[in-house]
Amino acid sequence: MIRRILTDGIGEFDLTRLDVYRARGGFQALHKALTTMSPQDVFNEVKTSNLRGRGGAGAGAAFKWSTLPEDGRPRYLILNGDESEPGSFSGRMLIEKNPHLVLEGALLAAYACKMARVFIYLRGEFHEGAQILTRAVAEAREAGLVGPRILGSEFGVEVVVHRGAGAYICGEETAIMESLEGKRGHPRTRPPFPTASGLYGMPTVINNVETIANVVGIVANGGAWFAAIGPEKSPGTKICSVSGRVRRPGNYEIQMGTPLRELIEEHAGGLEPGHQLKFVLPAGASSALVLPKDLDTPLDFDSMMSIRSMLGSAGMLVCDERDCAVHVAYLGSRFYHHESCGKCTPCREGTGWTERVLHRMEHGAGRPGDTERLQALCRGIGGRKCLCLLGDFSVTYLQSALSAFPEEFVAHEQGGPCPVAAAVEVANR
Amino acid sequence: MALDAREATDIIGRYPSPRSALLPLLWLGQHRDGYVTEDTVADVALRLGMAVAEVESVLSFYSMFRRRPPARCRLEVCRSLACAMKGSGEILARVQEETGVGPGESSADGAFSVEVVECIAACDHAPAYLFNERMAGPLTPEKALELLRGEGEGRR
Amino acid sequence: MSSAPPAAGAAPAAPPPTTVNCTINGQPCTFPRGTLIVDAVRQVGRNIPFYCYHPKLAPVGACRVCMVQVEGAPVAARGPIVTTACTTPVFEGLKIETMAEPAKLARKQVLEFLLINHPLDCPVCDKGGECDLQDFTLAYGPGVSGFAETKVHRRKADDLGPFLVLDQERCIMCQRCVRYENEVLGEFNLVLKQRGDHTVIDTGQGEPYAGHFSGNNTELCPVGALTSRTYRFKARPWDVRAVPTVCQACSLGCNLNAQMRGDAVVRLMLRDNMALDGGWLCDRGRYGFGHIRSERRLTQPMVRRDGRLCPVSWEEALRVAAAGLQKGAAVLGGARLTDEEALALSELTRMALGTNDVDWRVGAQAFAAPEALGLQGAEVTSIDRADLIVLVDTCLAEEAPVLDIRLRRAARKAKVVDLGPVRNMPVGRATRVVAAVEDLPRQILLLAPELRAAQAPLIIWNGRGSQELVDAVAETGARVLVPGEFSNARGAEAAGLVPTMLPGYRALADGHELAALWGGTPPATAGRSAREILAACRDRKIQALYLVGANPLRTFPDGRLAREALDAVPFLVVQDLFTTESAEHADVVLPALGPLEKEGTVTGLSGVRQKVRRVTAGPGEARADRVILSQLAEALGRPLRGARPEVSDRPVRLELPMTSAVHAAPGLRVVVAGQLFAGGGTAAFDPNFAPVRGDPQVRVHPQDARGLASGTRVHLRGEDGVVKLVLRLDPGVAPGHAVVAAHDFGSNQLGPWAELEAAPAQAAAGVGAQ
């Protein structure tokens, strides 16, 4: 089974060094593309590969690229390295440990889409990642891999590493463009969609860092090779970030379609000794929880949808019997309240309201009716009433927790101490 | 103090529109002075042809820009899901108990400060933290106190 | 990309139809393509609530309250969805349901969210009774709120400068104000700060609001977050009635509604005239009603006795005035009267005083209608259509402020050249050509080829200048717009309040044409211009001077001549609203009514005549100028006929008054520039403007500052006098120039050249101690 495509060599070699990366076959794909393939050929391989976006929604990469209008205006590529979803940290590994792969993928995508400039938007907290990536770009530029006339060809591209400054919303595709334009990160109304009118009003493609990193293998080995890995409709591998109550938290690249159970029990070493799985948040704080009964679900976009959750960016937060569903909801609501950009009313006001209710419940000041109130809040905020999906994200876990663990919410309504914590205490005695 | 003109021009030159250099220039100022000074705001506004008010507006949206001189040792502890589950709240409480400095506060002598931040994409090292901008984890109460005393570095 | 799916319009299909058909609540309707659902719904008379949407601003889709249910491709191809009406255009076949349950529910939820952090202080809120939040909550909101948490607390009743009060707790984040600042003004006097539910509206660094158009925010704000200080706790919407009228603070004539409580004006509000004011007011127009109650208003006729002005009856005052004027009088003023009053003054001068010694030009403006000089006039909307606009020594933002909003919009696509000694548009918005006043004709000629080559060239010029400048402008073939220094200069000019022309741009020689109307033929010899009249007064060649709404001591460019003239003239009658500097010299004072206190018409800068309404009675015994003029004419034994002559079919060209040649002298060349709140009309006497007027300033280029810093007190020493001012260093001023505010008292008392000196130490210490 092919497992490690993107993470191959990480941990064994210092891939941040251009010579090391090249010695392991790095930039062969770029060389191949520039010497033997037209942009259309590269595009076709990506199309054949059926690569789907790793940033969350699983949109077809080639489809997104194909919506670029052919009108001669400059086009831009933005690599989304904002990675702020609680529980996701796979992009950070790619950026810090395999920066040249990300860069090579970006160059290939720019070649396919005939773009002259690539922006790599990193969240502000990636101080180190930004340094590593900037150094990698400089090194590549020295070697004639970035800038005009790459590898002696007619193709040239500029790469700009751009840092955010602390705002989850800037991972949203239109907010990222606003932020890159030097503005507040407020999402824009759609249409127009970014491929029609994006950064500076120009056609723009926004892809996740991991999506783009996959393009290297696709060009090197062909789209058909990639399409044959894993399930037909979600081919390839996915780097899953596993955190929480497992023995070995970390990033694990798995073939799409690998069961969730295998990821948790084998790769991540299973639950901490003596504890039982209670639920998993498979796509960070914004996904509906997965109960133990669904642990055999294959990890791919469609299978995860079929259990009413999602693969998203595969930031897997594993919770055990010590984790009260209300507590986790409170932590999530605090996050979304802090990160709402403040533009839309339901999200701006609703996330704060939700946090305040959960805060009370969490601190022994629950009141009768709180559960119902939370349900009403979920309905008021969710349902695509907002400009971007942050509003919906903020209630997805809560809604699923309310239906999976109603008794925990009801117990907190009474205003007493947390029953889950009490049970843990008894067990520890 | 104005920003280094060569560096600023270089940054602005990377972008099709000067205004895109806003965040990078603010970072430049914050790196030099430890925080974004009024001078930096004025200088950036001038260089990018923006109103000072516009710069202030954008600046205040992003949580990482500081407007006051920072403490010498800055501990930023993640409070998001994985880290909170692994006890970052308890560590903060313990730090407050021992030093009297709670989240969002600085020690009276300005030697150190304690902040909370949302998920910093280091959940595998939960409870994760940034010490003087360096990402590390897991944090323990002892480690936190040691860092705040200025002994030792954030290490992964 | 060739593998792209065939786009809908990929084939060379027929151009898409310009209208689309859809249904609203089942009713079929047709709209132009691109119409937003929110506008479509309103056009068919249905209501939906909205906060962030405003027809004068671009949609943002922020408040999410304008939810409607739609069904149909491409937005809702797979069944009905709820969406925002303000960001979705109508599509062919779209079914819109405004009252569908899901839409109603969504609106209710949004309203509930909006209320959670909003204070429940409607009874003490100035917006109470006209608040969209109040109204929509009643119509669409939840009955009771389930919110039982503590509200977020923010700054309340914050004074943002002299006019605006901000209550951050009441703000619902519709962003109308910050979008208006940015989209309409291109300014950032208000911005968003922080994020999420901590977001607030604020000025950039907590400084006072700095722009000239703050008041519009109070009408854009759908709730009571931004309100007017002058209106605070003054009235309730249901106690006031609105009287439509026209602003007379400058020559533009923006339309407004005066809101009255009893006989008191409580506020002035927009009455959109898109072709004229574009739906905006400036703060001088909006807040300039405080003069009605100014302490310096004249309320009684007065006559000088034993050196003192003593109150007398109207009969007495008119009798004394008539007796004095009969000895041979000249007349100055009239450019602040209505059209009808200006005509009455013209008739009185010609027929009762028997002279052509009359001139409205008591300031620096030399003409009002470009047509009067053989130039081609323009409309206000010419600005929108122009591709090249040259500003000649003109600062619209100060002189006809609302026109500047139009210019800013035009400047996004048209080229704007800012020509003159002072920068009048911000850096980057216009091409700056520095030119001394004397150099303007040459500079215009240099621009002439470009102007002639333009599709729709426009010159905006303050109307100051010489025949040479007129000839240069004529050379360009451009249309001309003149925002002058007096509100009804065009009306005065048309009424013949000039020494060389009779009403209707009629030659003096054609006076017989007026015989039937006026019952006699006016004198045919040319009269004296304002400068000549003042010189004659100084030289005691004129026995009496009649000032009608004119204060040459403040406005006449040669202040020394004005001072000497008023000191020397044996008999002075002043008819005005205020105890002006000139009124203090008067032998007879006749108190007149002001702009909001009388009926008539006024002629704006583009020649459009508009009706003004009497909205309030005015103070004391003051009378309308028209009444005073006809009573004075009677006292003079020659009652007015008061007819309006037709415009002459053989109009003559206006003769420009002589300007004295300026010889080079040491020091800085003194130039005056318009300044919004300094103006010599009602603004100078309006207590509402006391906080913004500030100390009189002189602006010089930093290289002329002689080491003095901005903000220091300085003396400007000219040949004719010394004036104390506050120094401002301004790189927008041409080197070698000292810019003082037009109509600011003292600015005309220097002479053409002056030296800058530090004020004596004592005065400086006084500043430091403040």
Ligand SMILES: Cc1cc2nc3c(=O)[nH]c(=O)nc-3n(C[C@H](O)[C@H](O)[C@H](O)COP(=O)(O)O)c2cc1C
């Ligand atoms: C609130 C919000 C936050 C998001 N954050 C991220 C992020 O941090 N990283 C990311 O790649 N995509 C993020 N997305 C998804 C992006 O909008 C976008 O769909 C994605 O970057 C597209 O890349 P892909 O097609 O390669 O998956 C976010 C979306 C929303 C609504």
Ligand code: SF4
């Ligand atoms: S849903 Fe929330 S984060 Fe997204 S645009 Fe609206 S307010 Fe901002």
Ligand code: FES
């Ligand atoms: S009016 Fe449509 S979202 Fe505010």
